[in-house]
Amino acid sequence: MIEFAEVSKVFHEPAGDGIVAVDRFSLTVEAGETLGLIGTSGCGKTTTMKLVNRLIEPTGGRILLEGRDIRELDVISLRRRIGYVIQTGGLFPHMTVARNIGLLCEVENWTAGDIRVRVRELLDLVNLPPDDFADRYPRDLSGGQRQRVGVARALALDPPFMLMDEPFGALDPISRDKIHEEFAQLKERVRKTTVLVTHDMAEAFKLADRIALMHKGRLVQVGVEDDFRERPATPFVEDFLRSHLHEEASDA
Amino acid sequence: MHRLWVVVAWAVMWPPALAAAQADDPGPGRIVIGSKNFTENRLLGEIMAQLIEAHTDIQVERRVNLGGTTVVFSALRNGEIDIYSEYTGTAWTVQLGIAETAVDRLRAYLHVASEFERRFGVTWLQPFGFENSYELAMDETAAETMGIRTISDLLPYEDRLRAGVSHEFLNRDDGYPGLAAAYGLEIRDLRGLEHGLAYEAILSDRIDVIDTWTTDGKLRVYDIRILEDDRAFFPPYDSAPIIRSDTLERYPEVGEVLGRLAFRIDNETMQALNYRVEDQGGGFDEVARDFLVSAGLIDVAAAEPATIDRNGGFLAFLWSRRGQTARLAGQHLGLTAIAVLLAVIVAVPVGIGLTRQEALASPALGVVGVIQTIPSLALLAFMIPIPLLGLGARSAIAALFLYALLPIVRNTYTGIKEVDADLLEAGRGMGLDGRQILFKLELPLATRTIMAGVRTSTVISVGVATLAAFIGAGGLGDPIVTGLQLNDTYLILSGAVPAALLALAVDFLLGRFERFLVPRGLA
Incomplete structure (x- = not known):
């Protein structure tokens, strides 16, 4: 369970008043739930997500992970309990697929044998045949394959939490559809408390259990697909839905 | 990372690298003879070294070619070397920084000797007997055409002449700056030039005036006119071994042995020795040994000098x-x-x-x-x-x-x-x-x-x-x-x-x- 309690983030600039990126954001992500965090670019959704693994520190409010304030936890062990997937995969180009995936096991001093077993398991999980992929370098992978490796790497230590920052944003529509299917299945097999940041409403409807829509740093509406379709909280939500779903339709 | 460490370890333990890293301090029973970086000074160093080796049990280390006066002298003061040969005129202007010209050879020697003893703890032994003064020189034919015999004769040509002088001469007070002031001479085209290249440059008509010195062996080969120092600007340059006083105290026999060289090398002898090294391909050790033998200062040495092939072209030379x-x-x-x-x-x-x-x-x-x-x-x-x-x-x-x-x-x-x-x-x-x-x-x-x-x-x-x-x-x-x-x-x-x-x-x-x-x- 991840609880946001009145969390704010103001970026202070040398001159001027500062920019409010996140404004008194309160929300609870239930254990095992996938929360889709959605909004236009610059709405504060990525900032909100990075507050959870403390890549960014809040200027106000608290975030609790399983009831404990994350500021009281050791930042390194906190992050190792939170799988992290970013848009381009963030794979390290000088390491093989196997080393990328096994890196956290390596720094946790697992034995080479245990790491090998775990890497194969994870490659199987994301539908990449280990014999074919383990020794490749990231530059030899397609966008979709990189993204799968990125997910496998985030799962290496079997963390209870996941943060995913537009993980499928850079893919072409066909690979995206395929990986959406796979991810939906994967989600059923490995239940993680997940924050999935996206600007794609269709993706959010497909993958998230619940959706939180942000606008100008504030939480505008939380709910499931029907809530948004039938009971948009504000005219902005209505607009957002219309333009984004329309965009999706014409995309596909 | 481990790859890098292997490489580091390899390089550190590599024998030639180690050998170069270990600086060799002269221990007991050892002295170090230094020299400046020109033929005569290096040859004198070799002569002194062989003489000491022949007559004492002291081990002699040679540290030759040590840049200019400043480098050698600071090495002497630091105890990096014990002995080298210096010139009174140099000592007078460079180390002691005296502005007025010393006119009298003996008085100059006595003055620098007592000042070095007092200020630097360095002893002047007796002079070798030759004087090596700076001089200005021109191509004989060119000088004749222009009617130049003395340094003063250069004055009317100061805008036209091209001068190439050694770097030390260019900067020393007893070199060009002092000379220019004493004569009111201002050669417009003046550049520093390695002395080894000066004669070739003058022959190929790239420069007109060079600096040289009394005992320069090349004066024997090139058709060069020495310009008379008609205002007696250049101070006397008697050469003598100088030695750290503490070294002399520890090894008084060194003073005695080097004393045998006193007044044994006159101008002509020195010039001939320089000539043999520079133009006849004589090695420093060979020329020094021959001199000492012919002067009766050491017995005929047993060691045969190595022969080097200079007739078969560059590749043969390189191979040898x-x-x-x-x-x-x-x-x-x-x-x-x-x-x-x-x-x-x-x-x-x-x-x-x-x-x-x-x-x-x-x-x-x-x-x-x-x-x-x-x-x-x-x-x-x-x-x-x-x-x-x-x-x-x-x-x-x-x-x-x-x-x-x-x-x-x-x-x-x-x-x-x-x-x-x-x-x-x-x-x-x-x-x-x-x-x-x-x-x-x-x-x-x-x-x-x-x-x-x-x-x-x-x-x-x-x-x-x-x-x-x-x-x-x-x-x-x-x-x-x-x-x-x-x-x-x-x-x-x-x-x-x-x-x-x-x-x-x-x-x-x-x-x-x-x-x-x-x-x-x-x-």
Whole structure:
């Protein structure tokens, strides 16, 4: 369970008043739930997500992970309990697929044998045949394959939490559809408390259990697909839905 | 990382590198004889060395070709060397800084001797007997055409004449600056020129006036007119051995033995000896030995001098010196390897540090950048007075080390700054700590840029290391420096060509090493 309690983030600039990126954001992500965090670019959704693994520190409010304030936890062990997937995969180009995936096991001093077993398991999980992929370098992978490796790497230590920052944003529509299917299945097999940041409403409807829509740093509406379709909280939500779903339709 | 350590260990334990690193302090029963970097002074050093070896049990170490007066004299004061031969006129103006000209030879000698004793703890032994004064000279025919006999005769031509004088002469008070003031002479086209090249330059009509000295062996071959010093500007230049007073106290027999040389070498003898070395290809040891034998100062030496093939062309000459060249190349490589290795050990952490302390980056890069602008010879000379450095390999390594810093610091800094910020955030976000980010992400990703800096540093060092010969550190600069003195093109090339090849070879090998070091996914 991840609880946001009145969390704010103001970026202070040398001159001027500062920019409010996140404004008194309160929300609870239930254990095992996938929360889709959605909004236009610059709405504060990525900032909100990075507050959870403390890549960014809040200027106000608290975030609790399983009831404990994350500021009281050791930042390194906190992050190792939170799988992290970013848009381009963030794979390290000088390491093989196997080393990328096994890196956290390596720094946790697992034995080479245990790491090998775990890497194969994870490659199987994301539908990449280990014999074919383990020794490749990231530059030899397609966008979709990189993204799968990125997910496998985030799962290496079997963390209870996941943060995913537009993980499928850079893919072409066909690979995206395929990986959406796979991810939906994967989600059923490995239940993680997940924050999935996206600007794609269709993706959010497909993958998230619940959706939180942000606008100008504030939480505008939380709910499931029907809530948004039938009971948009504000005219902005209505607009957002219309333009984004329309965009999706014409995309596909 | 472990790959790197293997390489470091290999380089540190590499025997030639070790040999070059160990500076040899003269222990008990040893003295060190030094010399300036011109034929006569070096030959006198060799003569003194052989004489002491023949008549005492003291071991003599030779540290020859030590740059100009400043370098040799500071080496003497630091105890890096015990003995070298100096000239009264030089002592008068350079070390003692006396402005007025000394007119009387004997009074000049007595004055510098007592002042050196009092101020520097250095004893002047009895003079050799010859005087080696600075002189100005011109091509005989040209001088005749212009009707120039004296230095004053140059005055009407001061706007037209081209003068090329040795660097020391150009700057010493008893050289051009003093001369110009005394005569009111202002030669417009005046440049510094290595004396070994001066005669060729005058013959090929590239310059008109050069400086020379009384005993210059080349005066015997070239058709040169010495201009009369009609205002008696040049002070007397009697040459004598000078020795640290504490060395003399410890080894009084050295004073006695060197005393046998007193007044045994007159102007003509000295000129003839210089001529034999410079123009007849006589080795310093051979010419010194022959002189001592013919003067009855030592018995006929048993050792046969090595013969060197100069008639079969350059390649044959190079081949005949292969053993020596290999040894010098080993020394050269040793100096370079240690200097660059130390530079890597210092510069990489500094470069990393600067990426963590941005505020320091630009001042720090400025400082190492300024070091790079110091002329290499000057930097080498600065090292000599520093305790624990002194003459020889350590100073050379220190100077090369300083030169090698900038490219490595700068490339380490840039290489790390250039690492994709998204990758670093991915690393941080997944829970890598600072050390893991540095060693698993930043350094491997910056390897190629850092290695480019190391390669640049190494190639620069191989080049600059040829100057190490000036402070007695050996290397491939040795034949270059000696060749310049002797006007011996083959000898110069026998140092320069291997040095150039060495630079290419080292760069090639480092290129291979880089390919081994750069992570495969990046290649």
